[in-house]
Amino acid sequence: MTSNRPPTSVDVARAAGVSQATVSYVLNDNPNARVSEETRQRVRDAAARLGYVPDASARTLRTGRSGIVLVPLSPARTGGLVRDLLDDLGEELRPRGYTLVQYGERHLKGVPAAKVWAGLRPTAIIVEADRLTRASVDLLRASGTRTVIGFSDAPSPLVPAVVMDHESVGACAARHLAERGRRRLAAIVPREEGVDLMGVGRLRGVRQVAPDAERIDLAFTEEAARAVATRHDLPDGIFAYNDEYALLLMSALQDAGVRVPEDVAIVGADDLLLASLVRPRLTSVHFDTTATPAGMAAYIDELVRGDRTAEPGSVISIYGPRLIVRSSS
């Protein structure tokens, strides 16, 4: 039983015959310490040989920076789009030395959420802008968070934000339905907590075009969809929040003998692959993004390293809507 405690930098130093500080210098390429190339090699070799990995918490404690990019997302199904975006962003951040931590939280006893976030000493945090206050932003900043980025449907007065223009999505969908002659419009608003806000934003957009559009709250279950589909006063055009809800609704309507799109036209959003796989194909509002995940990763990196600053109220990346027409709906 070789009680292999993981090797520390002291072990590496001993193995390389140098002091522990030298190890730290070499492994971090610290510029203000001049170390001979030969020594560097010895240190690197020793580290490799022992399989040395720096202890993340010790480094965090010492530096006050964790390399964690925290994304405390409301756990509810945020929809495929955000999920994919975050997955990609995480991939892009890793090679830059950051770790994207997705941290779904629901109840937080009584502790203000920002306190909990701060406890993790994240280097950066991306969070729904509505959950931020001036106080929480200050707390985060004070606790070493270099970059606070909001996620919202409009620029935030507190922080730079990634803006997804949900209103325009709704408006875009409604315009399409209206142009097709649909007069009695409705918009689905998900009942799921955390998504409902985006749903309301999209509804607002629909009502810009069709002020009388009905609001239909819908939980993501077949029963709930059936209840809607069997109403006797169905609208003739429905914006279904996104493609997943659109499919759910379409299925229920088909079961109820309602013809889609003849009787009720449906428009989804997010342009998931899903939308083009079902029959009839789903018309969907696609988000064009002005920044790729790679671009966002680079941007965050610059912000953290101080190579760039972003004012509160500024917009990092706008996700704008564009219509993808698929079926005849």
Place this chain on the structure above:
Amino acid sequence: MTSNRPPTSVDVARAAGVSQATVSYVLNDNPNARVSEETRQRVRDAAARLGYVPDASARTLRTGRSGIVLVPLSPARTGGLVRDLLDDLGEELRPRGYTLVQYGERHLKGVPAAKVWAGLRPTAIIVEADRLTRASVDLLRASGTRTVIGFSDAPSPLVPAVVMDHESVGACAARHLAERGRRRLAAIVPREEGVDLMGVGRLRGVRQVAPDAERIDLAFTEEAARAVATRHDLPDGIFAYNDEYALLLMSALQDAGVRVPEDVAIVGADDLLLASLVRPRLTSVHFDTTATPAGMAAYIDELVRGDRTAEPGSVISIYGPRLIVRSSS
């Protein structure tokens, strides 16, 4: 500019007029230190007033335990089933004081993955059993990881494992197709790295029933699906790995003028809501689980706290297949 460094336990101690140690005792309910109820109150009040949050890294460094349950999942789309499972598990673990960290990793320069995992000093880790060796398990154990749990399609000799019996899934699907008179079977194996292993397992199961079953490798894109669908020598029964691939394939077949299920019958798996929303409805192999996320969370907790031990080779939870017949496929 109140350069509010976040309050430390020393600050709390000062505010409460006690020593720092007492703060630690009170806040952690340390049983072998007797502290008067009055002092406890003073400490708690001070902590609340200052908005004290323990520094996660300092605690981790000191105790050697992070409360992190690490899930270094291959990033490829693991499919909705695993994803949902992990989401739920995370919810269940949080109130128990653990943080489930999903950590998608792809390239890890040359560093052995286990070294990187160990660097985070996770309290527990759930990882595909194939990625574990005796050495990596030892390393993790030595670095303070209390619980290593495998994720596999068969019991692992190294660690207790959550077992999803992929072979049975394939066999179950194949049996269904054979009973419906399908003679020329095929099984889809995803090209996506990380999922392919499960795909191969499921294929094995299909071949238990139909030894001649063809293996079709398929990437999750419409082009790839089209290529398969336009073959002139299509099988008459296809097990599509899971519901998502099934839908992808079905769409392509419909585009190619192939009737589903008359010409080609398709069976999916995982019983996603999706499967019952599309037309024709997808027959799917459902996983019955003998343990709920809540149960797994409790189990992990017991393992970590030492209230329970699990031998290598033991099975934590079996996910077994059951057929859900939906359409006439």
Place this chain on the structure above:
DNA sequence: TTGTAGGCGTTATCAC
């Protein structure tokens, strides 16, 4: 019942 002190592994400021 409470306080003192040592150390977890790292980085960074100094002398040498």
Place this chain on the structure above:
DNA sequence: GTGATAACGCCTACAA
């Protein structure tokens, strides 16, 4: 160029 040494914030014997 390199090596002691002092924090970072917390937990926990042990002393008082």
